Amino acid sequence: MANSNLATYRNPTRNHSGGRTQKISKITPHEMAAIWSGRQCADYFAGTTRQASSNYCIGNGGDIAISVDEGNRAWTSSSEYNDQRAVTIEVSNSVCGGDWPVSPAAYNALVRLCADICKRNGINPAYNGAASGSITMHKMFASTACPGPYLTHKIVSGDLARDIKAAMGQGTAKPVSQQLYRIRKSWADVKSQIGAYKSLENAKKACGVGYSVFDKDGKAVYTPGGSAAKKWTQDCVLKVGDKVISVSCGIVAVPGTNSAVQGNLVNIPALGGMVPLSDVSEADDTGDGKKDDYLANTKSRVFLLQATVTKIISNDLVQLDRGYVVKTGPLMGLR
Ligand SMILES: [Zn+2]
Structure with missing residues:
Protein backbone atom coordinates (compact mmCIF):
# COMPACT_ATOMS: atom_id res chain seq x y z
CA MET A 1 0.00 0.00 0.00
CA ALA A 2 1.38 3.34 -0.99
CA ASN A 3 2.24 6.27 1.21
CA SER A 4 1.43 9.86 0.30
CA ASN A 5 3.72 11.57 -2.19
CA LEU A 6 3.29 14.72 -0.10
CA ALA A 7 5.59 13.31 2.58
CA THR A 8 9.15 14.63 2.46
CA TYR A 9 10.66 12.39 5.16
CA ARG A 10 10.25 8.83 6.42
CA ASN A 11 11.62 7.38 9.63
CA PRO A 12 9.70 4.18 10.33
CA THR A 13 9.12 3.34 13.98
CA ARG A 14 8.72 -0.18 15.34
CA ASN A 15 5.69 1.07 17.31
CA HIS A 16 2.90 -0.48 15.23
CA SER A 17 0.95 -3.71 14.86
CA GLY A 18 2.01 -4.63 11.33
CA GLY A 19 -0.36 -4.76 8.38
CA ARG A 20 -3.89 -3.48 8.79
CA THR A 21 -6.67 -6.05 9.09
CA GLN A 22 -9.23 -3.50 7.87
CA LYS A 23 -9.55 -1.33 4.79
CA ILE A 24 -8.67 2.35 5.27
CA SER A 25 -11.99 4.17 5.72
CA LYS A 26 -11.29 7.13 7.98
CA ILE A 27 -8.86 9.82 9.08
CA THR A 28 -8.02 10.84 12.63
CA PRO A 29 -6.17 14.15 13.15
CA HIS A 30 -4.39 14.38 16.52
CA GLU A 31 -2.75 17.27 18.35
CA MET A 32 0.97 16.82 18.86
CA ALA A 33 0.93 18.83 22.12
CA ALA A 34 4.36 20.08 21.03
CA ILE A 35 5.74 22.60 18.56
CA TRP A 36 7.79 20.35 16.30
CA SER A 37 8.53 19.69 12.65
CA GLY A 38 7.01 16.55 11.18
CA ARG A 39 10.52 15.15 11.00
CA GLN A 40 11.15 15.76 14.72
CA CYS A 41 7.93 13.94 15.59
CA ALA A 42 8.75 10.94 13.36
CA ASP A 43 12.24 10.83 14.88
CA TYR A 44 10.66 10.88 18.35
CA PHE A 45 8.35 7.94 17.55
CA ALA A 46 11.29 6.05 16.03
CA GLY A 47 13.36 6.49 19.17
CA THR A 48 10.88 6.18 22.03
CA THR A 49 10.03 3.09 24.03
CA ARG A 50 6.64 4.66 24.71
CA GLN A 51 4.01 2.69 22.78
CA ALA A 52 3.01 5.59 20.58
CA SER A 53 3.11 6.42 16.88
CA SER A 54 1.06 7.78 14.01
CA ASN A 55 1.01 7.18 10.27
CA TYR A 56 1.93 10.79 9.49
CA CYS A 57 3.39 13.72 11.41
CA ILE A 58 2.77 17.29 10.25
CA GLY A 59 5.15 20.00 11.46
CA ASN A 60 4.46 23.57 12.56
CA GLY A 61 5.94 24.73 9.25
CA GLY A 62 3.79 22.27 7.29
CA ASP A 63 6.30 19.49 6.52
CA ILE A 64 4.84 15.97 6.32
CA ALA A 65 6.77 12.96 7.66
CA ILE A 66 5.92 9.25 7.69
CA SER A 67 6.29 7.40 10.98
CA VAL A 68 4.17 4.31 10.25
CA ASP A 69 3.57 3.28 6.62
CA GLU A 70 -0.05 3.77 5.62
CA GLY A 71 -0.50 0.01 5.19
CA ASN A 72 0.32 -0.64 8.86
CA ARG A 73 -1.80 -0.08 11.95
CA ALA A 74 -0.32 2.73 14.05
CA TRP A 75 -0.72 3.17 17.82
CA THR A 76 -2.36 6.58 18.02
CA SER A 77 -6.01 6.65 19.07
CA SER A 78 -6.19 4.22 22.04
CA SER A 79 -8.53 2.14 19.87
CA GLU A 80 -7.91 -1.02 17.91
CA TYR A 81 -11.18 -0.41 16.06
CA ASN A 82 -10.13 3.06 14.96
CA ASP A 83 -6.46 2.58 14.23
CA GLN A 84 -7.08 -0.50 12.07
CA ARG A 85 -9.32 1.67 9.87
CA ALA A 86 -7.90 5.19 10.21
CA VAL A 87 -4.89 6.93 8.77
CA THR A 88 -3.72 8.77 11.89
CA ILE A 89 -2.02 12.15 11.68
CA GLU A 90 -0.22 14.04 14.43
CA VAL A 91 -0.39 17.80 13.81
CA SER A 92 2.05 20.16 15.52
CA ASN A 93 0.53 22.86 17.67
CA SER A 94 1.62 26.46 17.12
CA VAL A 95 0.98 27.32 20.77
CA CYS A 96 0.99 24.85 23.63
CA GLY A 97 -1.92 26.01 25.77
CA GLY A 98 -5.10 27.98 25.37
CA ASP A 99 -7.03 26.61 22.42
CA TRP A 100 -4.01 24.54 21.36
CA PRO A 101 -4.05 26.11 17.87
CA VAL A 102 -2.15 24.88 14.81
CA SER A 103 -0.42 27.14 12.27
CA PRO A 104 -2.02 27.94 8.89
CA ALA A 105 0.85 26.02 7.25
CA ALA A 106 0.17 22.93 9.37
CA TYR A 107 -3.58 23.15 8.77
CA ASN A 108 -3.10 23.52 5.01
CA ALA A 109 -0.76 20.52 5.02
CA LEU A 110 -3.39 18.54 6.95
CA VAL A 111 -6.06 19.46 4.39
CA ARG A 112 -3.82 18.51 1.43
CA LEU A 113 -2.73 15.25 3.04
CA CYS A 114 -6.32 14.30 3.95
CA ALA A 115 -7.45 15.10 0.38
CA ASP A 116 -4.72 12.83 -0.97
CA ILE A 117 -5.63 10.00 1.46
CA CYS A 118 -9.35 10.35 0.67
CA LYS A 119 -8.74 10.26 -3.08
CA ARG A 120 -6.49 7.21 -2.97
CA ASN A 121 -8.76 5.29 -0.60
CA GLY A 122 -12.18 6.32 -1.91
CA ILE A 123 -13.19 8.10 1.30
CA ASN A 124 -15.92 10.75 1.41
CA PRO A 125 -14.66 13.10 4.15
CA ALA A 126 -17.43 13.88 6.65
CA TYR A 127 -17.73 14.26 10.41
CA ASN A 128 -20.90 12.75 11.88
CA GLY A 129 -19.96 12.72 15.55
CA ALA A 130 -19.68 8.94 15.61
CA ALA A 131 -16.78 6.50 15.61
CA SER A 132 -18.29 5.08 12.43
CA GLY A 133 -17.73 8.36 10.55
CA SER A 134 -14.90 9.02 8.13
CA ILE A 135 -13.34 11.73 10.34
CA THR A 136 -12.84 10.69 13.96
CA MET A 137 -11.21 12.15 17.06
CA HIS A 138 -9.01 10.53 19.70
CA LYS A 139 -11.34 11.75 22.46
CA MET A 140 -14.12 9.57 21.09
CA PHE A 141 -12.11 6.57 22.27
CA ALA A 142 -10.21 7.66 25.36
CA SER A 143 -10.10 10.12 28.23
CA THR A 144 -8.15 12.78 26.38
CA ALA A 145 -8.63 16.33 25.13
CA CYS A 146 -6.93 15.37 21.85
CA PRO A 147 -7.19 16.88 19.23
CA GLY A 148 -7.68 19.99 21.45
CA PRO A 149 -10.23 22.82 21.15
CA TYR A 150 -8.87 24.35 17.91
CA LEU A 151 -8.86 21.18 15.80
CA THR A 152 -12.04 19.96 17.51
CA HIS A 153 -13.82 23.08 16.31
CA LYS A 154 -12.46 22.65 12.79
CA ILE A 155 -13.73 19.07 12.76
CA VAL A 156 -17.09 19.48 14.53
CA SER A 157 -18.04 22.62 12.57
CA GLY A 158 -17.55 20.74 9.30
CA ASP A 159 -14.82 23.18 8.22
CA LEU A 160 -12.19 20.45 7.88
CA ALA A 161 -14.41 18.17 5.76
CA ARG A 162 -15.38 21.12 3.55
CA ASP A 163 -11.75 22.20 3.11
CA ILE A 164 -10.69 18.63 2.26
CA LYS A 165 -13.47 18.34 -0.31
CA ALA A 166 -12.39 21.64 -1.86
CA ALA A 167 -8.81 20.36 -2.04
CA MET A 168 -10.12 17.18 -3.70
CA GLY A 169 -11.72 19.36 -6.36
CA GLN A 170 -15.21 18.73 -5.02
CA GLY A 171 -17.44 21.32 -3.42
CA THR A 172 -16.31 24.89 -3.22
CA ALA A 173 -13.67 26.59 -1.16
CA LYS A 174 -14.61 29.83 0.51
CA PRO A 175 -14.37 32.54 -2.13
CA LYS A 216 -16.46 37.91 6.79
CA ASP A 217 -19.29 36.80 9.07
CA GLY A 218 -20.50 40.34 9.69
CA LYS A 219 -19.12 40.58 13.21
CA ALA A 220 -17.78 44.02 14.17
CA VAL A 221 -14.14 43.45 15.07
CA TYR A 222 -13.09 47.09 15.42
CA THR A 223 -14.96 50.35 16.08
CA PRO A 224 -12.73 53.43 16.47
CA GLY A 225 -13.41 55.41 19.62
CA GLY A 226 -16.53 53.37 20.00
CA SER A 227 -17.77 50.56 22.10
CA ALA A 228 -15.25 48.14 23.45
CA ALA A 229 -15.02 44.69 21.97
CA LYS A 230 -17.56 42.28 23.35
CA LYS A 231 -16.48 40.04 26.15
CA TRP A 232 -17.65 36.65 27.36
CA THR A 233 -20.02 37.54 30.19
CA GLN A 234 -21.71 35.30 32.71
CA ASP A 235 -25.20 35.97 34.09
CA CYS A 236 -26.51 37.69 30.97
CA VAL A 237 -30.00 37.08 29.67
CA LEU A 238 -29.57 34.64 26.80
CA LYS A 239 -31.59 34.69 23.61
CA VAL A 240 -31.87 32.40 20.62
CA GLY A 241 -28.82 32.81 18.37
CA ASP A 242 -26.44 33.80 21.18
CA LYS A 243 -23.06 32.13 21.04
CA VAL A 244 -22.12 30.68 24.40
CA ILE A 245 -19.27 28.98 26.17
CA SER A 246 -19.20 28.02 29.84
CA VAL A 247 -17.07 28.91 32.82
CA SER A 248 -15.07 25.99 34.14
CA CYS A 249 -17.23 23.32 35.75
CA GLY A 250 -16.35 20.34 37.90
CA ILE A 251 -16.92 16.84 36.62
CA VAL A 252 -18.41 14.31 39.02
CA ALA A 253 -18.44 10.52 39.03
CA VAL A 254 -21.57 9.00 37.55
CA PRO A 255 -23.59 7.63 40.51
CA GLY A 256 -22.66 4.02 41.18
CA THR A 257 -19.33 4.30 39.35
CA ASN A 258 -15.93 5.84 40.02
CA SER A 259 -15.67 7.67 36.70
CA ALA A 260 -17.23 10.85 35.40
CA VAL A 261 -17.10 9.41 31.90
CA GLN A 262 -19.64 6.97 30.51
CA GLY A 263 -19.29 6.07 26.84
CA ASN A 264 -18.92 9.30 24.91
CA LEU A 265 -20.48 11.39 27.70
CA VAL A 266 -19.11 13.15 30.76
CA ASN A 267 -21.11 14.07 33.87
CA ILE A 268 -21.14 17.85 34.52
CA PRO A 269 -23.82 18.54 37.16
CA ALA A 270 -23.54 22.36 36.84
CA LEU A 271 -24.63 22.02 33.20
CA GLY A 272 -27.42 19.64 34.17
CA GLY A 273 -25.83 16.25 33.58
CA MET A 274 -24.23 14.24 30.80
CA VAL A 275 -22.52 16.20 28.00
CA PRO A 276 -20.73 14.72 24.94
CA LEU A 277 -16.96 14.51 25.44
CA SER A 278 -16.51 16.06 22.02
CA ASP A 279 -18.14 19.27 23.25
CA VAL A 280 -15.91 20.00 26.25
CA SER A 281 -12.28 20.73 26.88
CA GLU A 282 -10.06 20.83 29.92
CA ALA A 283 -10.27 24.13 31.79
CA ASP A 284 -7.33 23.79 34.15
CA ASP A 285 -4.48 21.41 34.02
CA THR A 286 -4.75 18.72 36.67
CA GLY A 287 -1.19 19.36 37.71
CA ASP A 288 1.01 17.22 35.55
CA GLY A 289 1.47 19.75 32.75
CA LYS A 290 -0.30 17.48 30.29
CA LYS A 291 -3.76 17.71 28.85
CA ASP A 292 -4.14 14.03 28.15
CA ASP A 293 -5.57 12.56 31.32
CA TYR A 294 -8.06 15.04 32.65
CA LEU A 295 -11.22 13.02 32.20
CA ALA A 296 -9.79 10.11 34.12
CA ASN A 297 -9.54 12.43 37.10
CA THR A 298 -12.77 13.56 38.74
CA LYS A 299 -10.90 16.54 40.24
CA SER A 300 -10.66 18.01 36.73
CA ARG A 301 -12.55 21.05 35.56
CA VAL A 302 -13.83 21.43 32.02
CA PHE A 303 -15.61 24.04 29.96
CA LEU A 304 -18.20 23.77 27.22
CA LEU A 305 -16.84 24.55 23.75
CA GLN A 306 -18.62 27.31 21.84
CA ALA A 307 -22.22 26.52 20.91
CA THR A 308 -25.28 28.47 19.76
CA VAL A 309 -28.52 28.80 21.72
CA THR A 310 -31.40 27.43 19.63
CA LYS A 311 -34.25 27.51 22.15
CA ILE A 312 -35.04 29.11 25.51
CA ILE A 313 -36.67 26.41 27.63
CA SER A 314 -37.01 28.36 30.89
CA ASN A 315 -35.15 30.93 32.99
CA ASP A 316 -32.40 28.49 33.68
CA LEU A 317 -32.49 26.00 30.81
CA VAL A 318 -31.58 26.49 27.14
CA GLN A 319 -31.22 24.14 24.20
CA LEU A 320 -27.99 24.28 22.17
CA ASP A 321 -27.46 23.73 18.46
CA ARG A 322 -25.81 20.42 19.31
CA GLY A 323 -29.23 19.17 20.37
CA TYR A 324 -29.17 18.95 24.14
CA VAL A 325 -30.45 21.14 26.96
CA VAL A 326 -28.10 22.71 29.53
CA LYS A 327 -28.46 24.84 32.64
CA THR A 328 -27.68 28.51 32.01
CA GLY A 329 -25.82 29.13 35.28
CA PRO A 330 -22.30 28.42 33.96
CA LEU A 331 -22.94 29.84 30.47
CA MET A 332 -21.35 33.05 29.18
CA GLY A 333 -22.62 35.08 26.23
CA LEU A 334 -20.85 37.85 24.28
CA ARG A 335 -21.88 41.21 25.75
ZN1 LIG B 1 -4.39 11.93 20.04
Whole structure:
Protein backbone atom coordinates (compact mmCIF):
# COMPACT_ATOMS: atom_id res chain seq x y z
CA MET A 1 0.00 0.00 0.00
CA ALA A 2 1.38 3.34 -0.99
CA ASN A 3 2.24 6.27 1.21
CA SER A 4 1.43 9.86 0.30
CA ASN A 5 3.72 11.57 -2.19
CA LEU A 6 3.29 14.72 -0.10
CA ALA A 7 5.59 13.31 2.58
CA THR A 8 9.15 14.63 2.46
CA TYR A 9 10.66 12.39 5.16
CA ARG A 10 10.25 8.83 6.42
CA ASN A 11 11.62 7.38 9.63
CA PRO A 12 9.70 4.18 10.33
CA THR A 13 9.12 3.34 13.98
CA ARG A 14 8.72 -0.18 15.34
CA ASN A 15 5.69 1.07 17.31
CA HIS A 16 2.90 -0.48 15.23
CA SER A 17 0.95 -3.71 14.86
CA GLY A 18 2.01 -4.63 11.33
CA GLY A 19 -0.36 -4.76 8.38
CA ARG A 20 -3.89 -3.48 8.79
CA THR A 21 -6.67 -6.05 9.09
CA GLN A 22 -9.23 -3.50 7.87
CA LYS A 23 -9.55 -1.33 4.79
CA ILE A 24 -8.67 2.35 5.27
CA SER A 25 -11.99 4.17 5.72
CA LYS A 26 -11.29 7.13 7.98
CA ILE A 27 -8.86 9.82 9.08
CA THR A 28 -8.02 10.84 12.63
CA PRO A 29 -6.17 14.15 13.15
CA HIS A 30 -4.39 14.38 16.52
CA GLU A 31 -2.75 17.27 18.35
CA MET A 32 0.97 16.82 18.86
CA ALA A 33 0.93 18.83 22.12
CA ALA A 34 4.36 20.08 21.03
CA ILE A 35 5.74 22.60 18.56
CA TRP A 36 7.79 20.35 16.30
CA SER A 37 8.53 19.69 12.65
CA GLY A 38 7.01 16.55 11.18
CA ARG A 39 10.52 15.15 11.00
CA GLN A 40 11.15 15.76 14.72
CA CYS A 41 7.93 13.94 15.59
CA ALA A 42 8.75 10.94 13.36
CA ASP A 43 12.24 10.83 14.88
CA TYR A 44 10.66 10.88 18.35
CA PHE A 45 8.35 7.94 17.55
CA ALA A 46 11.29 6.05 16.03
CA GLY A 47 13.36 6.49 19.17
CA THR A 48 10.88 6.18 22.03
CA THR A 49 10.03 3.09 24.03
CA ARG A 50 6.64 4.66 24.71
CA GLN A 51 4.01 2.69 22.78
CA ALA A 52 3.01 5.59 20.58
CA SER A 53 3.11 6.42 16.88
CA SER A 54 1.06 7.78 14.01
CA ASN A 55 1.01 7.18 10.27
CA TYR A 56 1.93 10.79 9.49
CA CYS A 57 3.39 13.72 11.41
CA ILE A 58 2.77 17.29 10.25
CA GLY A 59 5.15 20.00 11.46
CA ASN A 60 4.46 23.57 12.56
CA GLY A 61 5.94 24.73 9.25
CA GLY A 62 3.79 22.27 7.29
CA ASP A 63 6.30 19.49 6.52
CA ILE A 64 4.84 15.97 6.32
CA ALA A 65 6.77 12.96 7.66
CA ILE A 66 5.92 9.25 7.69
CA SER A 67 6.29 7.40 10.98
CA VAL A 68 4.17 4.31 10.25
CA ASP A 69 3.57 3.28 6.62
CA GLU A 70 -0.05 3.77 5.62
CA GLY A 71 -0.50 0.01 5.19
CA ASN A 72 0.32 -0.64 8.86
CA ARG A 73 -1.80 -0.08 11.95
CA ALA A 74 -0.32 2.73 14.05
CA TRP A 75 -0.72 3.17 17.82
CA THR A 76 -2.36 6.58 18.02
CA SER A 77 -6.01 6.65 19.07
CA SER A 78 -6.19 4.22 22.04
CA SER A 79 -8.53 2.14 19.87
CA GLU A 80 -7.91 -1.02 17.91
CA TYR A 81 -11.18 -0.41 16.06
CA ASN A 82 -10.13 3.06 14.96
CA ASP A 83 -6.46 2.58 14.23
CA GLN A 84 -7.08 -0.50 12.07
CA ARG A 85 -9.32 1.67 9.87
CA ALA A 86 -7.90 5.19 10.21
CA VAL A 87 -4.89 6.93 8.77
CA THR A 88 -3.72 8.77 11.89
CA ILE A 89 -2.02 12.15 11.68
CA GLU A 90 -0.22 14.04 14.43
CA VAL A 91 -0.39 17.80 13.81
CA SER A 92 2.05 20.16 15.52
CA ASN A 93 0.53 22.86 17.67
CA SER A 94 1.62 26.46 17.12
CA VAL A 95 0.98 27.32 20.77
CA CYS A 96 0.99 24.85 23.63
CA GLY A 97 -1.92 26.01 25.77
CA GLY A 98 -5.10 27.98 25.37
CA ASP A 99 -7.03 26.61 22.42
CA TRP A 100 -4.01 24.54 21.36
CA PRO A 101 -4.05 26.11 17.87
CA VAL A 102 -2.15 24.88 14.81
CA SER A 103 -0.42 27.14 12.27
CA PRO A 104 -2.02 27.94 8.89
CA ALA A 105 0.85 26.02 7.25
CA ALA A 106 0.17 22.93 9.37
CA TYR A 107 -3.58 23.15 8.77
CA ASN A 108 -3.10 23.52 5.01
CA ALA A 109 -0.76 20.52 5.02
CA LEU A 110 -3.39 18.54 6.95
CA VAL A 111 -6.06 19.46 4.39
CA ARG A 112 -3.82 18.51 1.43
CA LEU A 113 -2.73 15.25 3.04
CA CYS A 114 -6.32 14.30 3.95
CA ALA A 115 -7.45 15.10 0.38
CA ASP A 116 -4.72 12.83 -0.97
CA ILE A 117 -5.63 10.00 1.46
CA CYS A 118 -9.35 10.35 0.67
CA LYS A 119 -8.74 10.26 -3.08
CA ARG A 120 -6.49 7.21 -2.97
CA ASN A 121 -8.76 5.29 -0.60
CA GLY A 122 -12.18 6.32 -1.91
CA ILE A 123 -13.19 8.10 1.30
CA ASN A 124 -15.92 10.75 1.41
CA PRO A 125 -14.66 13.10 4.15
CA ALA A 126 -17.43 13.88 6.65
CA TYR A 127 -17.73 14.26 10.41
CA ASN A 128 -20.90 12.75 11.88
CA GLY A 129 -19.96 12.72 15.55
CA ALA A 130 -19.68 8.94 15.61
CA ALA A 131 -16.78 6.50 15.61
CA SER A 132 -18.29 5.08 12.43
CA GLY A 133 -17.73 8.36 10.55
CA SER A 134 -14.90 9.02 8.13
CA ILE A 135 -13.34 11.73 10.34
CA THR A 136 -12.84 10.69 13.96
CA MET A 137 -11.21 12.15 17.06
CA HIS A 138 -9.01 10.53 19.70
CA LYS A 139 -11.34 11.75 22.46
CA MET A 140 -14.12 9.57 21.09
CA PHE A 141 -12.11 6.57 22.27
CA ALA A 142 -10.21 7.66 25.36
CA SER A 143 -10.10 10.12 28.23
CA THR A 144 -8.15 12.78 26.38
CA ALA A 145 -8.63 16.33 25.13
CA CYS A 146 -6.93 15.37 21.85
CA PRO A 147 -7.19 16.88 19.23
CA GLY A 148 -7.68 19.99 21.45
CA PRO A 149 -10.23 22.82 21.15
CA TYR A 150 -8.87 24.35 17.91
CA LEU A 151 -8.86 21.18 15.80
CA THR A 152 -12.04 19.96 17.51
CA HIS A 153 -13.82 23.08 16.31
CA LYS A 154 -12.46 22.65 12.79
CA ILE A 155 -13.73 19.07 12.76
CA VAL A 156 -17.09 19.48 14.53
CA SER A 157 -18.04 22.62 12.57
CA GLY A 158 -17.55 20.74 9.30
CA ASP A 159 -14.82 23.18 8.22
CA LEU A 160 -12.19 20.45 7.88
CA ALA A 161 -14.41 18.17 5.76
CA ARG A 162 -15.38 21.12 3.55
CA ASP A 163 -11.75 22.20 3.11
CA ILE A 164 -10.69 18.63 2.26
CA LYS A 165 -13.47 18.34 -0.31
CA ALA A 166 -12.39 21.64 -1.86
CA ALA A 167 -8.81 20.36 -2.04
CA MET A 168 -10.12 17.18 -3.70
CA GLY A 169 -11.72 19.36 -6.36
CA GLN A 170 -15.21 18.73 -5.02
CA GLY A 171 -17.44 21.32 -3.42
CA THR A 172 -16.31 24.89 -3.22
CA ALA A 173 -13.67 26.59 -1.16
CA LYS A 174 -14.61 29.83 0.51
CA PRO A 175 -14.37 32.54 -2.13
CA VAL A 176 -11.42 34.80 -1.42
CA SER A 177 -13.76 37.79 -1.24
CA GLN A 178 -15.31 36.32 1.90
CA GLN A 179 -12.03 36.68 3.74
CA LEU A 180 -12.01 40.48 3.45
CA TYR A 181 -12.42 42.95 6.30
CA ARG A 182 -15.11 45.42 5.24
CA ILE A 183 -15.57 48.95 6.57
CA ARG A 184 -19.22 49.95 6.91
CA LYS A 185 -21.48 51.98 9.18
CA SER A 186 -23.29 48.76 9.99
CA TRP A 187 -23.08 45.29 8.49
CA ALA A 188 -26.59 45.61 7.05
CA ASP A 189 -25.81 49.00 5.44
CA VAL A 190 -23.99 47.59 2.42
CA LYS A 191 -24.00 50.93 0.61
CA SER A 192 -22.04 52.60 3.41
CA GLN A 193 -18.99 50.42 2.64
CA ILE A 194 -15.89 52.57 2.15
CA GLY A 195 -13.33 49.83 1.75
CA ALA A 196 -12.48 46.14 1.99
CA TYR A 197 -9.05 44.89 3.05
CA LYS A 198 -7.32 41.56 3.33
CA SER A 199 -5.33 42.88 6.28
CA LEU A 200 -7.19 43.69 9.48
CA GLU A 201 -4.48 46.21 10.39
CA ASN A 202 -4.96 48.10 7.13
CA ALA A 203 -8.73 48.05 7.59
CA LYS A 204 -8.37 49.49 11.10
CA LYS A 205 -6.16 52.31 9.76
CA ALA A 206 -8.75 53.19 7.13
CA CYS A 207 -11.73 53.02 9.48
CA GLY A 208 -12.99 56.41 10.67
CA VAL A 209 -15.32 57.30 13.55
CA GLY A 210 -18.87 56.27 12.75
CA TYR A 211 -17.70 53.17 10.93
CA SER A 212 -16.69 49.69 12.04
CA VAL A 213 -14.52 46.95 10.56
CA PHE A 214 -16.54 43.77 9.97
CA ASP A 215 -15.16 40.31 9.45
CA LYS A 216 -16.46 37.91 6.79
CA ASP A 217 -19.29 36.80 9.07
CA GLY A 218 -20.50 40.34 9.69
CA LYS A 219 -19.12 40.58 13.21
CA ALA A 220 -17.78 44.02 14.17
CA VAL A 221 -14.14 43.45 15.07
CA TYR A 222 -13.09 47.09 15.42
CA THR A 223 -14.96 50.35 16.08
CA PRO A 224 -12.73 53.43 16.47
CA GLY A 225 -13.41 55.41 19.62
CA GLY A 226 -16.53 53.37 20.00
CA SER A 227 -17.77 50.56 22.10
CA ALA A 228 -15.25 48.14 23.45
CA ALA A 229 -15.02 44.69 21.97
CA LYS A 230 -17.56 42.28 23.35
CA LYS A 231 -16.48 40.04 26.15
CA TRP A 232 -17.65 36.65 27.36
CA THR A 233 -20.02 37.54 30.19
CA GLN A 234 -21.71 35.30 32.71
CA ASP A 235 -25.20 35.97 34.09
CA CYS A 236 -26.51 37.69 30.97
CA VAL A 237 -30.00 37.08 29.67
CA LEU A 238 -29.57 34.64 26.80
CA LYS A 239 -31.59 34.69 23.61
CA VAL A 240 -31.87 32.40 20.62
CA GLY A 241 -28.82 32.81 18.37
CA ASP A 242 -26.44 33.80 21.18
CA LYS A 243 -23.06 32.13 21.04
CA VAL A 244 -22.12 30.68 24.40
CA ILE A 245 -19.27 28.98 26.17
CA SER A 246 -19.20 28.02 29.84
CA VAL A 247 -17.07 28.91 32.82
CA SER A 248 -15.07 25.99 34.14
CA CYS A 249 -17.23 23.32 35.75
CA GLY A 250 -16.35 20.34 37.90
CA ILE A 251 -16.92 16.84 36.62
CA VAL A 252 -18.41 14.31 39.02
CA ALA A 253 -18.44 10.52 39.03
CA VAL A 254 -21.57 9.00 37.55
CA PRO A 255 -23.59 7.63 40.51
CA GLY A 256 -22.66 4.02 41.18
CA THR A 257 -19.33 4.30 39.35
CA ASN A 258 -15.93 5.84 40.02
CA SER A 259 -15.67 7.67 36.70
CA ALA A 260 -17.23 10.85 35.40
CA VAL A 261 -17.10 9.41 31.90
CA GLN A 262 -19.64 6.97 30.51
CA GLY A 263 -19.29 6.07 26.84
CA ASN A 264 -18.92 9.30 24.91
CA LEU A 265 -20.48 11.39 27.70
CA VAL A 266 -19.11 13.15 30.76
CA ASN A 267 -21.11 14.07 33.87
CA ILE A 268 -21.14 17.85 34.52
CA PRO A 269 -23.82 18.54 37.16
CA ALA A 270 -23.54 22.36 36.84
CA LEU A 271 -24.63 22.02 33.20
CA GLY A 272 -27.42 19.64 34.17
CA GLY A 273 -25.83 16.25 33.58
CA MET A 274 -24.23 14.24 30.80
CA VAL A 275 -22.52 16.20 28.00
CA PRO A 276 -20.73 14.72 24.94
CA LEU A 277 -16.96 14.51 25.44
CA SER A 278 -16.51 16.06 22.02
CA ASP A 279 -18.14 19.27 23.25
CA VAL A 280 -15.91 20.00 26.25
CA SER A 281 -12.28 20.73 26.88
CA GLU A 282 -10.06 20.83 29.92
CA ALA A 283 -10.27 24.13 31.79
CA ASP A 284 -7.33 23.79 34.15
CA ASP A 285 -4.48 21.41 34.02
CA THR A 286 -4.75 18.72 36.67
CA GLY A 287 -1.19 19.36 37.71
CA ASP A 288 1.01 17.22 35.55
CA GLY A 289 1.47 19.75 32.75
CA LYS A 290 -0.30 17.48 30.29
CA LYS A 291 -3.76 17.71 28.85
CA ASP A 292 -4.14 14.03 28.15
CA ASP A 293 -5.57 12.56 31.32
CA TYR A 294 -8.06 15.04 32.65
CA LEU A 295 -11.22 13.02 32.20
CA ALA A 296 -9.79 10.11 34.12
CA ASN A 297 -9.54 12.43 37.10
CA THR A 298 -12.77 13.56 38.74
CA LYS A 299 -10.90 16.54 40.24
CA SER A 300 -10.66 18.01 36.73
CA ARG A 301 -12.55 21.05 35.56
CA VAL A 302 -13.83 21.43 32.02
CA PHE A 303 -15.61 24.04 29.96
CA LEU A 304 -18.20 23.77 27.22
CA LEU A 305 -16.84 24.55 23.75
CA GLN A 306 -18.62 27.31 21.84
CA ALA A 307 -22.22 26.52 20.91
CA THR A 308 -25.28 28.47 19.76
CA VAL A 309 -28.52 28.80 21.72
CA THR A 310 -31.40 27.43 19.63
CA LYS A 311 -34.25 27.51 22.15
CA ILE A 312 -35.04 29.11 25.51
CA ILE A 313 -36.67 26.41 27.63
CA SER A 314 -37.01 28.36 30.89
CA ASN A 315 -35.15 30.93 32.99
CA ASP A 316 -32.40 28.49 33.68
CA LEU A 317 -32.49 26.00 30.81
CA VAL A 318 -31.58 26.49 27.14
CA GLN A 319 -31.22 24.14 24.20
CA LEU A 320 -27.99 24.28 22.17
CA ASP A 321 -27.46 23.73 18.46
CA ARG A 322 -25.81 20.42 19.31
CA GLY A 323 -29.23 19.17 20.37
CA TYR A 324 -29.17 18.95 24.14
CA VAL A 325 -30.45 21.14 26.96
CA VAL A 326 -28.10 22.71 29.53
CA LYS A 327 -28.46 24.84 32.64
CA THR A 328 -27.68 28.51 32.01
CA GLY A 329 -25.82 29.13 35.28
CA PRO A 330 -22.30 28.42 33.96
CA LEU A 331 -22.94 29.84 30.47
CA MET A 332 -21.35 33.05 29.18
CA GLY A 333 -22.62 35.08 26.23
CA LEU A 334 -20.85 37.85 24.28
CA ARG A 335 -21.88 41.21 25.75
ZN1 LIG B 1 -4.39 11.93 20.04
